[in-house]
Amino acid sequence: MLEIKNLHASVEDKKILKGINLEVKPGEVHAIMGPNGSGKSTLASVIAGKEEFEIKKGSVSLEGEDLEELAPEERAHKGIFLSFQYPVEIPGVTVTNFMKTAINESRKARGLEDMPANQMLKLIREKSELLEIDRKFLSRSLNEGFSGGEKKRNEIFQMAMMEPKLAILDETDSGLDIDALRIVANGVNKLRGKDNAIIVITHYQRLLEYIVPDFVHVLHDGKIVKSGSKELALELEEKGYDWIKQETVV
Amino acid sequence: MTTRKKMDLKDKLLSSFIAFENNVDLDHPVHEVRSEAIKNFETKGFPSKKEEAWKYTSLNNLQKVDFSIFPKQEAALDYKEIKKYFLHEIDTYKIVFIDGVYSSYLSETTHDGVDVCLLSAALTKPQYKQIIDVYFNKVASKDESLTTLNTAFSREGAYIYIPKNKAPRKPVQIIHFATGNEAALMLQPRNLIIVEENAEVQVIERHQSLTTNEVFTNSVTEIFAGKDAHVDYYKMQNDAKTASLIDNTYIAQKDKSVVRVHTFSFGGKLTRNNLNFYQNGERIDSTLKGVTILGEKQHVDHHTLVHHAQPNCESHQDYKGIFGEKSTGVFNGKIIVDQIAQKTNAFQQNNNILLSDKATINTKPQLEIFADDVKCSHGCTIGQLDEDALFYLQSRGIPKKEATALLMYAFANNVLESVRIPELKTRINKIIANTLGVRVGFDL
Numbered sequence: 266m267l268e269i270k271n272l273h274a275s276v277e278d279k280k281i282l283k284g285i286n287l288e289v290k291p292g293e294v295h296a297i298m299g300p301n302g303s304g305k306s307t308l309a310s311v312i313a314g315k316e317e318f319e320i321k322k323g324s325v326s327l328e329g330e331d332l333e334e335l336a337p338e339e340r341a342h343k344g345i346f347l348s349f350q351y352p353v354e355i356p357g358v359t360v361t362n363f364m365k366t367a368i369n370e371s372r373k374a375r376g377l378e379d380m381p382a383n384q385m386l387k388l389i390r391e392k393s394e395l396l397e398i399d400r401k402f403l404s405r406s407l408n409e410g411f412s413g414g415e416k417k418r419n420e421i422f423q424m425a426m427m428e429p430k431l432a433i434l435d436e437t438d439s440g441l442d443i444d445a446l447r448i449v450a451n452g453v454n455k456l457r458g459k460d461n462a463i464i465v466i467t468h469y470q471r472l473l474e475y476i477v478p479d480f481v482h483v484l485h486d487g488k489i490v491k492s493g494s495k496e497l498a499l500e501l502e503e504k505g506y507d508w509i510k511q512e513t514v515v
Numbered sequence: 516m517t518t519r520k521k522m523d524l525k526d527k528l529l530s531s532f533i534a535f536e537n538n539v540d541l542d543h544p545v546h547e548v549r550s551e552a553i554k555n556f557e558t559k560g561f562p563s564k565k566e567e568a569w570k571y572t573s574l575n576n577l578q579k580v581d582f583s584i585f586p587k588q589e590a591a592l593d594y595k596e597i598k599k600y601f602l603h604e605i606d607t608y609k610i611v612f613i614d615g616v617y618s619s620y621l622s623e624t625t626h627d628g629v630d631v632c633l634l635s636a637a638l639t640k641p642q643y644k645q646i647i648d649v650y651f652n653k654v655a656s657k658d659e660s661l662t663t664l665n666t667a668f669s670r671e672g673a674y675i676y677i678p679k680n681k682a683p684r685k686p687v688q689i690i691h692f693a694t695g696n697e698a699a700l701m702l703q704p705r706n707l708i709i710v711e712e713n714a715e716v717q718v719i720e721r722h723q724s725l726t727t728n729e730v731f732t733n734s735v736t737e738i739f740a741g742k743d744a745h746v747d748y749y750k751m752q753n754d755a756k757t758a759s760l761i762d763n764t765y766i767a768q769k770d771k772s773v774v775r776v777h778t779f780s781f782g783g784k785l786t787r788n789n790l791n792f793y794q795n796g797e798r799i800d801s802t803l804k805g806v807t808i809l810g811e812k813q814h815v816d817h818h819t820l821v822h823h824a825q826p827n828c829e830s831h832q833d834y835k836g837i838f839g840e841k842s843t844g845v846f847n848g849k850i851i852v853d854q855i856a857q858k859t860n861a862f863q864q865n866n867n868i869l870l871s872d873k874a875t876i877n878t879k880p881q882l883e884i885f886a887d888d889v890k891c892s893h894g895c896t897i898g899q900l901d902e903d904a905l906f907y908l909q910s911r912g913i914p915k916k917e918a919t920a921l922l923m924y925a926f927a928n929n930v931l932e933s934v935r936i937p938e939l940k941t942r943i944n945k946i947i948a949n950t951l952g953v954r955v956g957f958d959l
Contacts, residue, residue: 406925
């Protein structure tokens with residue numbers, strides 16, 4: 266589904282990704298772990314198409330199609346979804362209006378009519394219940410005055426609404442207490458299926474107890490330095506990232 | 516065939532004043548006020564760009580137009596054709612003028628416990644004399660040239676008087692239509708609004724030209740808010756692109772009164788808003804909000820003044836502007852805090868987005884603070900849209916163009932939260948959405 270080959274990316278001439286190779290197949294869950302500044306969020310932004318990151322070498326493709334020339338919205342239309350580490354506050358646009366616009370624009374891109382209002386309502390009700398989101402919350406301005414946990418829950422609510430092929434969760438566990446973590450993980454797990462894939466970017470092993478990965482990769486200094494099964498995450502938790510750093514040097 | 520030398524507008528106004536005097540009661544005390552006022556205008560004339568307050572707004576082109584000062588014939592309008600300019604979704608009192616002349620069949624006035632009627636009646640009928648003596652021209656400037664020009668010709672406009680503890684059953688709409696019967700028409704409406712202790716009123720004001728003939732309105736509104744009074748005033752500036760408006764509004768507030776003025780500027784060729792608040796009491800709340808969205812060569816100039824003259828008062832200013840094509844905007848926000856006015860909270864915010872290289876905005880806070888224990892904040896921003904917000908929307912499948920429009924809509928819409936007439940809010944919402952090309956209809 267997603268194929269990353271020898272990816273080098275920079276921001277303002279600062280090299281951040283230095284040759285990443287990764288293949289994600291339908292139905293798989295990949296975890297990407299690594300210390301701060303290793304390039305995890307950059308990788309997520311490059312896949313989602315943030316303009317300030319420039320691909321210097323290598324490629325990212327989704328279902329065989331190179332993504333480099335595609336705008337962020339075109340990538341979204343093809344089924345890529347990024348759950349933001351820091352969701353942006355947008356006063357004046359309610360969660361509901363935002364989702365309606367997002368869904369109808371995506372439908373338009375696929376040549377479909379707007380979703381009928383009753384169907385939209387039903388979908389919103391269904392997905393907000395899944396994430397245990399209060400109805401009142403939906404008429405508030407997007408992310409404005411939301412707590413850290415509410416922002417993350419709202420991200421996964423959007424993911425549930427958009428039903429992406431490839432979801433990238435960037436530090437979705439940060440700022441969540443244990444109850445919220447369980448709700449969010451439950452929401453994500455409901456969306457797992459044989460046709461879609463998930464990349465979980467996290468600093469800690471905690472989230473992976475709930476969203477169990479098929480593969481774990483360790484990112485360090487812009488490269489994947491180690492890959493393994495879910496046990497690798499436990500090992501990292503135990504030994505810390507210094508262990509990887511040392512091993513890399515050796 | 517006679518040829519007539521084209522007079523300049525000032526001369527034409529001065530000679531028109533003589534004709535005007537033939538039609539009003541010269542023995543009425545108000546006429547003394549008018550005579551004083553015309554003298555001031557004669558001395559000062561129209562403001563020029565040499566004056567600091569008019570640096571960015573030129574009235575030169577307007578002065579070259581041969582405006583009719585008095586319409587030659589009465590015009591009639593069919594309600595069906597102009598219904599859309601009314602906030603017809605709700606029941607309201609209406610004071611409607613066509614080419615400056617009161618239109619009784621389009622209006623709905625009242626004397627039922629409150630007075631919602633005409634200034635011409637209030638100026639001539641004896642039962643209003645006491646009120647007129649106390650309030651007329653008492654807060655309007657006797658010095659500013661355009662205000663005095665209006666005072667000189669003051670005869671007609673809206674008169675609203677809400678006695679102590681009263682509130683009219685419904686909002687009041689003041690609408691001025693220009694029919695285009697004159698090739699170019701100058702209008703000088705004069706409104707007087709008195710809201711006594713613990714009384715309340717909501718007013719919507721609109722100027723609407725129905726053709727592309729030129730219209731120049733120089734309007735003056737005086738508002739007096741008594742102790743604990745509440746006034747909500749909405750200025751809907753969505754006129755034809757050949758209409759110019761100078762709006763001079765003067766507000767005097769007493770203890771604990773709340774006055775909110777919202778100005779929505781989307782239309783018109785040249786608009787100048789001189790909005791002046793005078794706080795003459797304690798625990799007063801003054802709110803000034805504005806949304807300006809312009810294109811083509813439109814020009815809007817907001818000059819605000821809040822004079823904090825007593826302790827423990829607040830003022831809140833929030834103006835948002837979006838400027839496209841070759842449009843120009845001005846925001847000049849003056850706040851004066853007298854030495855006695857301790858514990859003043861004065862907030863001022865002016866945020867602007869420029870959509871084109873040829874659009875300009877000049878924004879300037881002007882703070883004169885003589886008290887030491889005050890909280891005054893001001894912020895002016897001029898910028899493009901937030902890139903991170905844009906990426907966030909795009910990553911959800913909203914194309915850049917739509918995402919940009921949606922962000923601008925949100926930016927402007929934020930000011931509407933304090934609009935207390937829901938139907939008006941919806942209307943303005945839609946105008947903003949249409950202007951920016953956002954699909955609204957997404958309200959669930």
